[in-house]
Every structure is written in C-alpha cells, then in structure tokens.
Amino acid sequence: GAVVSQHPSWVICKSGTSVKIECRSLDFQATTMFWYRQFPKQSLMLMATSNEGSKATYEQGVEKDKFLINHASLTLSTLTVTSAHPEDSSFYICSASGRTSGTNEQFFGPGTRLTVL
C-alpha cells in the first residue's frame, strides 16, 4: 500500500508552547488528509479533514484556532497545536487518501506522541 510518514514520532514540550506535526504521503498524491487524536485505550477521534489548497473542515468540538491545519501541497499536511496544555497530550495520527491511491482507503502515518508538561 501507499506510504505515509509523520514527523516527529514523539515530542515533549512545556505548557504554553506550540508544536508542529508533519504528515507526508511519500509515493502518492494525497488530495485529502485526515487528522485523528487517540487517547489511551480509546478509539481514533477525527479532528479535521484537510483538502489540498483549501481550509480544513473541523469536527464539532475541535477548536480550529488551537489546532491549525495546513495542507499546502498534495504530499504534505501539518498540524500545529498552539499553546499546548497537558490535556492536549495524546497520540496524533494522520491518514491520507487520494486520486492516485485509487480508492477511498486511508493510509495511516505512524503517529506522533505528544506529551505536554
């Protein structure tokens, strides 16, 4: 299947700082990328849908000013957690689907574990 990378794989930061997470599709053009958050022993919760060249669509209850999403190219989407607080500590996973992947199958990145002290 298609390959999606995510960087960094883990990050520890102080409360109040901002953290940027990158999601890249390595071998196909991702017209759509999805950002999920997963707390321990819970399911993946969709945060937002990101389409290349347009504004992200956020799920209900997700603050768009806190979780900034940019999908500037067909291979890169970024999630910036602004003014992070301990309750933002979670596993953030992106996924990508696109025209050259041929289906609406999603390909997941390896995830980023964010710990806010």
Add this chain to the structure above:
Amino acid sequence: GENVEQHPSTLSVQEGDSAVIKCTYSDSASNYFPWYKQELGKRPQLIIDIRSNVGEKKDQRIAVTLNKTAKHFSLHITETQPEDSAVYFCAASTQAGKSTFGDGTTLTVKP
C-alpha cells in the same frame, strides 16, 4: 453524522478458536467498511475491507460480512493465534473518504 457501534469491547479466546467482532452503522451513504488491527503505540493496520456492493470477503483466516439492509458488518478470525492479540477497530466510510471508527475490541488469544 455517522455513528458506529462495535461489540464486544473485549474478547478473550483460546488459541485455535474463532473470534467474531460486530459493528453497526447508521449512515446509509457509507459504502466502504475497513477493519484495522492496532498494536500498542502503533498505527492502525488495515487487515481487510469490504465495499457496499459485496456481501462477504475472505482473506485466509480473516473474513468480513456486510448486511447493508441491517447496516451491520462483522469480522471473523478463524484458527486464532497469540499474535492476533491486539485492538481491532471497524470503520464506516463515505465516498469522500471520511471514516468513523468504532470504539475498538481488545482481542486476547490465550496460548
């Protein structure tokens, strides 16, 4: 929006036995139903999927069935092995690709 319910939340079986996980969905527009296996701290791995124009699909020890009328689909794992132990998620996806996940089933296969 879509709502996906998954049962059971935990499942323990003896090695060699079969395991069945069931999901229901609410949005009749959903047309793609993947199943994922997730090991601790890792990304979800697609293990099998089914589209709405198919009723059943099998891949070696894994099979999925779909009942569109009743809006439910199931994962069947036969001849379970200890390495099948993981958390399994079902999902329902629309043509746009947006997926709604079930809450997950923690499968434990006892040797």
